[in-house]
Amino acid sequence: MSNTLVEFKHVHTHFDTDEGIFKAVNDVSFRIKEGETVGVIGESGCGKSVTALSLMQLVTAPGKINDGEIWFDGRNLLGLTRDQMRQLRGHEIGMIFQEPMSSLNPVLTVGEQIVEPLQEHLLLTKKEAWAKAVEWIKKVGIPRPEKIAKSYPHELSGGMLQRIMIAIALCCNPKLLIADEPTTALDVTIQAQVLDLLRQLKGELGMAIMLITHDLGVVAEMADYVVVMYAGQVIEEAPVLELFREPKHPYTQGLLRSKPVMGQRQKRLYSIPGQVPNLAQLGESCHFHERCASCMEICRTKQPPLRTDGDTHKVACWLYEEGFGHEQA
Amino acid sequence: MSKHDSKNDKEILLDVRHLKKYYPITGGIFGRTVGHVKAVDDISFTIRRGETFGLVGESGSGKSTTGKTILRLTPKTEGEIIYKGVDLDSLSKQELREYRPSMQFIFQNPYHSLNPRQRIGDAIGEALLDHGMATPAEIREKVLEVLSLCGLSSYHYDRFPHEFSGGQRQRIGIARAIILNPDFVIADEPVSALDVSIQAQIINLLSDLQEERGLTYLFISHDLSVVEHVSDRIGVMYLGSLVEMATRDELFAQPLHPYTKALLSAVPIPDPTLKRERIVLTGDIPSPADPPTGCKFHTRCPYVTPHCRMEVPAYRDVGGGHYVACHII
Numbered sequence: 001m002s003n004t005l006v007e008f009k010h011v012h013t014h015f016d017t018d019e020g021i022f023k024a025v026n027d028v029s030f031r032i033k034e035g036e037t038v039g040v041i042g043e044s045g046c047g048k049s050v051t052a053l054s055l056m057q058l059v060t061a062p063g064k065i066n067d068g069e070i071w072f073d074g075r076n077l078l079g080l081t082r083d084q085m086r087q088l089r090g091h092e093i094g095m096i097f098q099e100p101m102s103s104l105n106p107v108l109t110v111g112e113q114i115v116e117p118l119q120e121h122l123l124l125t126k127k128e129a130w131a132k133a134v135e136w137i138k139k140v141g142i143p144r145p146e147k148i149a150k151s152y153p154h155e156l157s158g159g160m161l162q163r164i165m166i167a168i169a170l171c172c173n174p175k176l177l178i179a180d181e182p183t184t185a186l187d188v189t190i191q192a193q194v195l196d197l198l199r200q201l202k203g204e205l206g207m208a209i210m211l212i213t214h215d216l217g218v219v220a221e222m223a224d225y226v227v228v229m230y231a232g233q234v235i236e237e238a239p240v241l242e243l244f245r246e247p248k249h250p251y252t253q254g255l256l257r258s259k260p261v262m263g264q265r266q267k268r269l270y271s272i273p274g275q276v277p278n279l280a281q282l283g284e285s286c287h288f289h290e291r292c293a294s295c296m297e298i299c300r301t302k303q304p305p306l307r308t309d310g311d312t313h314k315v316a317c318w319l320y321e322e323g324f325g326h327e328q329a
Numbered sequence: 330m331s332k333h334d335s336k337n338d339k340e341i342l343l344d345v346r347h348l349k350k351y352y353p354i355t356g357g358i359f360g361r362t363v364g365h366v367k368a369v370d371d372i373s374f375t376i377r378r379g380e381t382f383g384l385v386g387e388s389g390s391g392k393s394t395t396g397k398t399i400l401r402l403t404p405k406t407e408g409e410i411i412y413k414g415v416d417l418d419s420l421s422k423q424e425l426r427e428y429r430p431s432m433q434f435i436f437q438n439p440y441h442s443l444n445p446r447q448r449i450g451d452a453i454g455e456a457l458l459d460h461g462m463a464t465p466a467e468i469r470e471k472v473l474e475v476l477s478l479c480g481l482s483s484y485h486y487d488r489f490p491h492e493f494s495g496g497q498r499q500r501i502g503i504a505r506a507i508i509l510n511p512d513f514v515i516a517d518e519p520v521s522a523l524d525v526s527i528q529a530q531i532i533n534l535l536s537d538l539q540e541e542r543g544l545t546y547l548f549i550s551h552d553l554s555v556v557e558h559v560s561d562r563i564g565v566m567y568l569g570s571l572v573e574m575a576t577r578d579e580l581f582a583q584p585l586h587p588y589t590k591a592l593l594s595a596v597p598i599p600d601p602t603l604k605r606e607r608i609v610l611t612g613d614i615p616s617p618a619d620p621p622t623g624c625k626f627h628t629r630c631p632y633v634t635p636h637c638r639m640e641v642p643a644y645r646d647v648g649g650g651h652y653v654a655c656h657i658i
Contacts, residue, residue, distance in 0.1 A: 043524035044495075157613045187387035188551065189610045192595035196609055214524065217597025240601045258529035260558035262596050263581065268536070269558065271529035275494050 004071075005175060005208050006032040006055065011068035013047075013054045020280030024050040024063065026232035029306070032176070037202070037209040039223030039240070041216065041255075045276055047232040048212045052178050055210075056093060057085050073175060091121035094169030094207075098181040100161035104153040110164045111137070111149030114171055121172045136167040141197055159190035163197065170201060177202075180212045195222060216259055220244060228252050231277055231287035234306055238313040248315040250292045286318065298324055339377040342513055342545050343399070346373050348408035350391070350398045354618060366618045368394040370569035371408070373644075376562075378512070381539065381546040383560030383577070385553055385592070389617050390566040392549045396515045399547070400432055401425065412513070430460050430509035437518040439502030443490040450476075450486030453505050460509065471508065479504040480534060496527035500534065507538060515547045520555060532559060553596050557581055562650075565589050568617055568625040571644060575651040585653045588626050624656065632657055 013025035025047045032038045040048045053059045055070055057077060070077045073092065077085065089095075097103045105113060114133035118124045124132065130149070137145035140163040153161055162182065169177055179198070183191040195218065202209060211222055219226055219240070226243045228236040228251070236249040247253045257270035274291040286292070289299040298318050306316040318324045349371055356363040369391040376382040384392045398405045401417065410417045412432065417425065436442050443452055453475060454468040463471055473483050479500045485493075493501065499519060506514055516535065520528040536559065538544055550556050556563060557577060564574040565586065573586040584590045591608040598605070610629045615621055621628045627637040637656050644654040 043526060159613055187614065188553070188595045189387065189591060190613065191597075192607060192609050193611075195597070196607075215597065216525070216599035220599045220601040220603075221597045223601075244599065244601050255525055256599065259525050259599060260529075260532070260554040261600075262554045262557055262593070262598060265557055265577075269529040269532055271533055272526040273530075275496060275527065276524075 002034045002036070004031045005034045005036075005073060006210070007069075007071040008051070008055070009069040009071065011051070011054055011070060012066045013050050013059055013063060014066050015063045017062055017280075022279040023232050023282060024279060025054060026282070028068075028229075028232070028234055030227050030234055030237055032208050032210055033225075034175070035206050035208055036225060037211055037223050039211045039213065039219035039226045040229060041213060041219050041226060042229035043214060043255075043276060045231075045279065046229040048229050049180055051229070052095075052180055052210060052212055056089055056095065056178065087121070090117045090169075090174075091172045092174050093176045093178060094172070094174035095178040096162070096165045096169050096180070096182050098184050100158065100165045100185075101153060103165060104161060106153055109150050109152055110156065110161075114149075114164070114168050117168060117172050132171065133167075136171050137164070139201075140164070140167045141193070158186055159193060162186060162190075162194050166194075166197065166201070170205060170207070173205060174207055176208045176210065178210045178212070181214070182211070183218065184213070184215070191218075198222070216256065228255075231282065232279060233287065233316065234314075235288070235317070236313075236315045237306075242313055246313075248309060248313065248320060249288075249317050250294050250319070251288050254291075286316075294319055296324065339379065341375050342378045342413060343376040343547075344409075344411040345375070345395075345399065346409040346411070348372050348395065348398060348410065349406045350394050350403070351406045364618060367569045367620060368617060369398060370620075372564075372566070372569075372571045374564055374571065374574060376513075376545055376547060378545055379539075379543050380561040381548050381559050383556040383563040384547065384549045384566060385551065385556050385563060386566035387551060387592075387614055389568065389614055391569040391617070392551075392566050393517050395566070396434070396517050396547060396549050400434055400515060402434070426460075430456070430462065431511050432513045433506035433509060433511040433515070435499075435502050435506050435514060435516040435519045438522050439498045439505075440490060440495075443498070443501065445490055448487050448489060449493070449501050452490075453501065453508055456505065456509055462509065472504075475504045475508045478507070478538070480530070494527075495523055496530060499523060499527075499531050503531075503534065503538070507542065507544075510542070511544070513545045513547070515549070517549045518551070519548075521550065521552065528555070535559070553593065565592065568615065568620050570625060570654065571652070572626065572655070573651075573653045579649070579651055585647065585651070585658050586626075586655050587630050587632055587657075591629075591631075624654075 008029050011025055011028045015022040015024055028051055042048045054065050111133050114136055115129040118129040118132055134145045134149050137148055142148050142160055142163055183194050213219055223240045226240050227234055230251050236252050247256055254272040258272060260269060272291050277287055286299040286304055289295045296318060304316045304318045306314050308314050309320050348369055350369040351365040351367050353362040354364040386392045397403045399410055450472050454472045457463040457468055476485060481500055520531050548559050560577050562576050563580050564571050567588050573589045584593055591610045594608045612629050615628060623639050624637045624642050627633045642654045642656045644652055646652050
């Protein structure tokens with residue numbers, strides 16, 4: 001129905017350290033369509049944040065994008081110069097992070113920090129930009145915008161700062177908003193406010209959102225499409241309803257079953273045994289095989305490809321490959 | 330308060346009565362006390378032997394301070410803490426020491442409470458020596474027993490804290506607490522720093538230990554789904570006060586306080602098909618240094634009346650041990 005806005009094609013981002021090469025993003029491919037919210041989920045160290053940083057080319061040494069292409073709106077970002085990339089960031093691609101306090105400049109007022117991208121990218125005069133900044137502060141639901149614009153970050157609460165971050169990210173009307181754990185540091189009642197705000201602004205502005213989170217509840221609520229990552233790879237992707245109704249990869253199934261859900265209390269929680277493998281010591285096996293209850297012989301020796309199972313549901317698991325696993329029960 | 334709890338006649342292990350903890354705010358050049366942060370402001374509850382009492386609330390609600398004050402890790406301002414029928418205040422330092430092994434604490438991030446240069450076997454066994462509960466010769470054997478109980482292996486004995494993952498460190502934290510054979514354990518956000526799949530492992534470990542050893546827990550968490558899973562009874566805190574307390578089933582099926590209702594409705598549920606009526610609270614949590622007059626929740630309450638701004642609502646039993654502090658109930 002709509003065009004592809006972002007396409008990751010076989011992206012490899014590795015960190016070369018003394019302890020070995022950490023393959024944080026290891027052959028990742030997926031798409032984000034215009035106006036779509038794509039949730040990228042996974043546990044710590046699965047590479048979801050590094051995937052976003054690779055898109056923005058903010059990966060710092062010893063990290064390096066070794067291979068692949070990242071297409072954004074018809075351009076391969078990995079072929080752009082630093083200046084061209086800077087023109088995109090904060091303009092066509094907005095971003096918000098987990099800790100708003102550490103992403104804002106403590107010695108500038110929040111108004112000045114919204115003015116900055118407006119002057120830089122939209123070439124507004126200082127006066128116009130200030131008026132627009134105040135308008136944005138109001139738009140993100142903060143009362144007394146004139147006064148708040150003149151406040152410094154330390155004078156505001158975490159919830160308000162995240163609203164300011166959203167204003168900065170969206171004031172230049174980007175096509176894509178990257179939200180990396182935007183509500184993880186917030187209390188649950190404030191999280192509800194911020195998620196509501198994001199939904200409302202998305203309705204108004206129509207940008208696509210790449211939502212990175214570990215919280216399955218947030219994904220269920222916000223996303224249209226979900227990408228599940230494990231140990232630097234995409235192991236499953238599907239539209240949100242489909243993924244929650246019929247998760248296919250044993251890891252996704254385990255993840256959904258191990259989260260306690262309010263109102264659906266069980267006697268005992270399901271838990272995935274073991275822990276995430278060391279990213280520097282990944283072999284040719286399926287990276288999940290040591291923790292998998294359905295592990296077969298081939299899983300120990302060969303990696304399963306990410307293949308379409310059904311219309312839009314993709315999964316990387318030998319169980320769904322013809323001639324290996326049982327057809328799903 | 331205990332005399333009202335007739336439904337369950339199990340022995341009351343801990344009785345907290347009108348507990349207050351105020352931190353002074355100093356100002357001026359002479360460091361005079363100019364006010365107080367009322368971190369815990371007159372709360373009362375009881376915990377029976379063998380049960381898990383969950384304490385939920387957002388940041389700044391005073392739930393952690395409550396835990397620390399009960400164990401006398403920080404001195405209380407006022408109130409009584411009666412443990413096994415003995416007022417802990419009436420004990421001398423020496424007598425209190427004898428009670429210490431029976432009350433233990435599990436922290437959110439055990440890494441911060443482990444000495445990086447001490448082998449974890451020694452770290453776990455240390456307390457046994459301190460309290461004269463084992464001779465140096467017996468220590469190794471006792472530590473190994475607890476290690477295996479907590480899902481760790483004997484070769485972990487001689488390792489250092491940095492060699493462990495987050496989940497394993499939490500197992501160490503738990504091993505350290507239970508080696509003294511306590512009756513009562515306060516777990517302060519024990520799974521909040523962990524990934525979902527590891528979270529489930531630790532929650533299951535805690536409930537296994539409870540079953541085997543008849544432990545009583547005070548489980549402090551901001552995560553309502555986790556609290557629902559582990560608790561028998563639950564208290565909800567807001568700005569230093571208990572606003573509601575009930576059995577788990579009652580609290581989730583029939584929350585009475587407007588804050589509890591909002592809190593429950595704000596939790597994202599991992600089910601994209603679910604359509605819920607959400608109560609979104611406006612505004613931020615006020616500062617505990619300058620709490621609102623009357624009912625502390627009135628600034629954010631959707632049902633606020635003029636009366637709420639003037640008078641503090643009484644915390645009372647509305648039937649069957651369901652306590653609530655609200656004028657409109």
